[in-house]
Amino acid sequence: MKVFSSDCKFxxxxxxxxxxxxxxxxxxxxxxxxxxxxxxxxxxxxxxTGILRTERLITCKQTAPKWLQSLMGGKDTSHVFETSYVDPVTKKITALCGGWQKVKNAVEDATVTAFSDNARKGKEGFEAVLAMSRRVFSEEKLRQQQAAAMA
Structure with a gap:
């Protein structure tokens, strides 16, 4: 079985x-x-340890070709089980993901490529979420400061 790993710094x-x-x-x-x-x-x-452990079930729309979906159960949705660990001491987030459907040896290379592409897209998307969060929190902080100044 092939394994995919990605490490990101923001x-x-x-x-x-x-x-x-x-x-x-x-x-x-x-x-x-x-x-x-x-x-x-x-x-x-x-x-x-102070480590926050979270288990989540992520439901996704399949983007795989129909022939590949048929090898993996024929459904147009899939489920990913994510276990994450947030360590406030080391300031590190670790997320481990796994599917619950059977993965065939013949599609391992395609799966690894898809995980790699999804990791890249995930990083790009998370960067957008971070930027939006920073903007929203800054606007809220400014709003609160202005309200306090008027009081």
Whole structure:
């Protein structure tokens, strides 16, 4: 089985990245239009480490050719199980994703290519979410400062 890994660094503060992480599949992200729904299955903070562990089920519209979909169950949607770890001490977010459908050996190369392309698009989309978050939070901060000055 082939494995795909991607490591990204963003030119944003830890606070901005860790907050925007939960909005990476929102309407601000034009690169994730294939995501239909994101359901949080569990979330807890480890009392000893402070690490936030979250499990989510991400429902996606399949973009694979019909013949490939038939090899993977014939459905036009797929589910990705994501487990993420947010470590406030090391300021690192780790997300592990896996599908629940059978993956055939014959399509491993295509799958790895798709994951690579999706990771690139995901980074581009997340950059847009970060930029929008920064703008919205700055506007709100300015609005609050102006309101306080008028009071």
């Amino acid at each position: 030119d944003y503060s830890w606070e901005e990245v860790s907050t925007a992480n939960w909005r990476k599949y929102c309407p601000w992200n034009e690169k994730s239009t294939h995501v239909i729904a994101v359901d949080t299955l569990s979330r807890y903070v480890d009392a000893e």
